[in-house]
Amino acid sequence: MKAYQDGIAKLTSADSVVLGISVDTMERNARFAKNLNLAFPLLSDDKLLVSQAYGVLNPQSQFANRATFVVDKKGVIQHIEEGNGAIDPTGAVEMCSMLKSKETK
Numbered sequence: 001m002k003a004y005q006d007g008i009a010k011l012t013s014a015d016s017v018v019l020g021i022s023v024d025t026m027e028r029n030a031r032f033a034k035n036l037n038l039a040f041p042l043l044s045d046d047k048l049l050v051s052q053a054y055g056v057l058n059p060q061s062q063f064a065n066r067a068t069f070v071v072d073k074k075g076v077i078q079h080i081e082e083g084n085g086a087i088d089p090t091g092a093v094e095m096c097s098m099l100k101s102k103e104t105k
Contacts, residue, residue: 005038007089014096015103016070021045023064056082070095073103 001020004011011018018040022029026044033042043050051057051064058065068086070079079095 001038002036003087004089005036007093008039010093011096015100016096019043021050023048023051068092072099
């Protein structure tokens with residue numbers, strides 16, 4: 001999350017909205033977001049519905065695997081990064097910039 005916070009300007013300049021989603025409760029997410037001074041919402045998926053729908057739920061541990069999804073304005077997933085690659089926002093920034101470029105043509 002910290003890397004996304006640090007790169008928020010690049011994402012917003014690409015006409016993108018950043019949302020974080022965690023399986024933790026709203027209260028834990030609020031504390032975490034405050035500690036990191038996040039400028040984007042950190043949503044709670046404590047019922048695990050979003051994690052399951054996006055295919056990142058680890059059913060044994062009841063936690064979501066780390067993943068980044070870039071969803072276009074039509075609601076279509078255009079890019080997915082999973083695991084340690086999802087920590088670095090570079091791929092998401094590049095995809096968002098590419099999508100913005102396509103829109104302006």
